Amino acid sequence: MKKTLLYLIATLFLSLFIILGFAQNISAKKYRIKLKIDYELNQPGDSVTLxxxxxxxxxxxxIAIVDSSGICSFDLEQEFPFGKxxxxxxxKHKRNDHRMIVYKLYWEAGDDITFKIKDNLIVNDYSTNLIISGPGAEKYKLQYSLRKELETIYQEAQTKNSVSADSLKYLEQLEYQLYSVLNKSKDKINPFLxxxxxxxxxxxxxxxxIDNYISFRLGYAKESPEKRNQHIDTIHKVLTNIKKFPVSDSAIAxxxxxxxxxxxxxxSTALLKNNPPDLKTSLREIVHYFPGVQKESGLLSLLKQYGLTKxxxxxxxxxxxxxxxxYNAILNKLLVQKRRNVYGYTFMDTSRNLIDLNQYKGxxxxxxxxxxxCGACAVYYQNTLSKIExxxxxxSKFAAVSIxxxxxxxxxxxxxxxxxxxNTDAINLNTGLLGNKHQFAEDIGQWKYPFIILVDPDGNIVEYDTNSISTTKELLRETLKKYLQ
Known part of the structure; x- marks a missing residue:
């Protein structure tokens, strides 16, 4: 009996060990991005960023460097199987060539693509001057075809001026024409894509x-409670309709x-209910409206809107x-970026000296x-930061750092x-020739301007582009007092 019990226990532990090892292998799995950029203006030594x-x-x-043949290659492993x-x-040459030459194309693991791009003085994303080859090339050609069709429809609408850009008739026509392009290539791409x-x-x-609610946000505070509720109802109807899309939940996410x-x-609904908006309110709404992976992907999108505190x-x-x-891997990566310590990163001051942020410790x-x-940068400084400075x-325990x-x-x-x-009294620093490709921007995941963070006396980020520090002087004042008291 004892031998049988010991055998069962040993078997159980062995099974558990195998399962845990398998789980670790799954979580440690890497996916490869392989891309080659053959751009007509490439010169050896130029830098290209993915x-x-x-x-x-x-x-x-x-960041990759163009080789002696004029080709820039990306071959890297990362933990995400798809994305844009x-x-x-x-x-590096005299010609002005700081450009986005490929913009937000959907990638999947296993693709090995070459983009051959001709010189183009007019179009930024080069859809008319691009040759795509390699395994998985059809999905990229299809995405450019959809963009081209979308541009054509917009141009026709502007020329004819027959329907307004937000009318149901116009949007139905647009949807139908895009479907026709998509369905021509249905057999060339996988069902998920x-x-x-x-x-x-x-x-x-x-x-x-969506664009209307983004542009109208500043006016929410002036709206009556009845009008705000009407806006909330409209937004909820849109969200309900999205839930009913005839596609898989994973594809929507x-x-x-x-x-x-x-x-x-x-x-927007959080803003309409409370100003400043409340993340807890948004979380409750999300749980009510969306299940599964749609909810998980949406929660990440919401964190982008609210920012993160320590x-x-x-x-x-x-x-x-x-x-x-x-999505759990994306969340973990997001938290690593936003919990960086800023000490050890160097920037250039007005005398071209290299300054480590750790000299402001304490x-x-x-x-x-x-x-x-940057217009938004000027608005933030004039309306908010200059007043707080x-x-x-x-x-004695506070300093403004302008980078x-x-x-x-x-x-x-x-x-x-x-x-x-x-202003001249601030700590004025510069990222140097790296511009927005400074290692610090990469490590913390900076993606916009202005971009505001609050760092504690030990160099840890405690407020990561939150509404509390990036919107009004009143909120920024309250936040600083909370930390400085």
Whole structure:
């Protein structure tokens, strides 16, 4: 009897060991991105950047150098089996060539693609000057065909001026024509990708509504309670319709258009109910409206809207909800990016000296990333940051750090005393010739400008582009007082 019991226990432990080992192998599985960029303007030594978005909330980048034959190759392993990627080129020659030459194309594991791109002075994403080859090339040709059809429809509508761009008649026509392009290539792509692209097409119908709510946000506070409730009802109807799309749940969750709409619309309803918006309110709504992987992907999109704080209680609920691969892997990657320590990264000061952020140890640092010509950066500085800098200028535990991504050093230097984006009293730093490709931007997943983080006296990010620090001076003031008290 004892021998039998010992045998059963040993078998159980062995089985458990095998299962755990198998699970670890699954989680450790890597997927390969293989791309070659043969761009007519490439010169040896030029840099080309691969921007990869496995989900709208997460941006990663990989920089490669053009070789002696004029080819730039990307061959890297990463933990996500699909997502969108873009290719951005930086010049080394005199011609102005800082361009996005491939923009948000849907990639899947196993693709091995070559993009041969001719010189083009007019079109930025090169859809008319592009030759695509290699295993999986059909999906890229199809995506460019859909874009071309979309552009054609827009141009025809503008020329004829027969229907407004947000009318149901126009949107139905647009949807029908895009379907015809998609279905011609249905047999050349897998069912999952077909459903993702179909979801993107179905989402086009709601673009005018989504864009309207994005642009109208500043006016929410002036609306009556009745009007706000009407807006909320409209948004909920859109979300209900999306739930009924005749495609797989996993394809809806993977659609970039769905992810954008999800975050924007739920953030809008939270704004309509409370100002400032409340993440807990949004979480409750999401659980009510969406199940499964749609909910998980949507929660990530919502984090992009709200930003992250170091001790965010809502993260416990989000972690419990986001448990399906690859969305749990995306969440973990997101949290790693947003919990970086900023010490050890160096930037250039106005005298071209390299400055490590650790020399400001012991202070809370409000770090503002911007570049000259960025209108939103100027608005944030004029309306919010400049007021707070003046108010907290004598606080011994606080400093404002202004980091510009301008690659032109002299242009940046001349902009400082103008007081449009910063001022001479701030800690003024620059990313140098790397521009927005500085290692710090890559490591923390910076994806926009202005981009605001708050760092504690030990160099840890405690507020990652949250509404509390990136919107109004009132919210920023309250947040700083909370940490500085």
């Amino acid at each position: 921007l990869f978005n496995p989900q709208e909330a997460l941006t990663m980048q990989q 990627f873009s290719i951005e080129k930086f010049k 077909y459903d993702v692209l179909k979801t993107d097409i179905l989402m086009v119908r709601y673009d005018p509504i 993977a659609s970039g258009r769905f992810q954008r709409a999800f975050g924007e619309l739920f953030y 001790n965010q209680t809502e993260l416990v609920e989000i972690k419990k909800s986001v448990k399906t691969f690859p 202070k809370y640092l409000l770090i503002d990333f911007w570049y000259t010509g 003046e108010e907290f200028k004598d606080h 510009s991504a301008d690659r032109d050093f002299n242009k940046w230097l001349k902009s400082i005393p103008i007081n449009r984006y910063t």
